[in-house]
Amino acid sequence: MKRWIVKYFPGECSGAEGNPVRRTLLILCIVSLLVLFVDSSKFLIRYENSEPGEYIYDSDYYYWEGKRIDVQILQKIPGINSMMEGVFDLWPLLVVFGVAIAVMNYRSYFYPNKSIYVMKRLRSRWELHLRCLAFPVVWIIFVTGVCIALGCIYHHMYFHNTIPERIPETTLDIWRTLSW
């Protein structure tokens, strides 16, 4: 497993030469993920500000600060699309980052050396593409998975932690989460 990782993921010992070293790339990836987390916390801030569920529910009535509240006058919180707007606006940039790594990987076989001449003599025509695309594909799948996981968590929070009467008629528009 370790040999496979060294082989297909960039670094000093990999076949994809000319790339940033593994450590630099890992740092860039960790920073990107941290920024993604911080950026997506827009939802948490908005959700917190809307005071979604501070009310206590007891025997068909809501109470807030000891006072019984008529559910009809409870204010609706902003719809989920407003809450989630732009939460994952960094995802396209992270995908572009992955594509840029793939381009750099391919380029490294043409500059500074022409190691493409060696790759073209290998029996497996896929070896070059595996070496160039393994990390970028894994990266794109990983960040997409992180966004989907966070989206599911936020979606769950919104619909399950909020007093039902306060939720407006709404369904999630995924494209709004990517908007800038």
Next chain:
Amino acid sequence: MVELKAVNKRYSGHVDALKDVNLSFGQGEIIGLFGENGAGKTTLMKCILGLLGYQGEILLDGEAITRKNIDRLSFGTCELSFFPKMTVKEHAEFYEAHFPKFRKTRFFGLAEFFELPLNRAVKTFSAGQKSQVEVILALSQGADYIFLDEPFVGHDIFNREDFYKLLLGILEPTETVFLSTHLIEEVEGLVSRAVMIHKGTIIGDVTTEELEEQGKTLVDYVKELYGYKADRVSKSLSQFGGTDE
């Protein structure tokens, strides 16, 4: 046997790099490919190796050269095709993993001969050492046909002379070396056949045996083919008022 039949190569801009090249060479030959800069030497090698498209036919033992048989050909080029960040040892591991006939003993033997550090990234080597790595990789791949394009760039004279002797000693009878170089005098004792290319066309193809029978050296033969005029220098200098010493 490698056969080239009516091979043409035209680059964009209507530059004919190869014109109707017909050539064949079999196992066990050491062939020198000579020609002026831009004659088509590198283009010819790259077409054989499938690195450039071409018109015509190039066969290896009667079959087209594909991924199935391409590992029977190796290539050492002055453009350098090794992996700069890998060490010499890591190159051996890579070649062993991807070329079933990789000659590990020969590889490490040649690395020792050239006194190459095994555990340093090749990108940190001198220019001469880098071309040495390039050559030993081509020689150790386990190929039947070894193409070397200007392999001695950066080698000092001592390394070159020792290398020629070593090459004659290590090559097996079935191995063929196809070598392009400008160092005609130096490789005269090494090659068994000389192919001359000029402006994309093969203008000469002779064995060293034939040259010996004719009482000519390889340099004489090349000069003859190129129509080299021995008095061109003195004529030019006389125009400038100098002398040819």
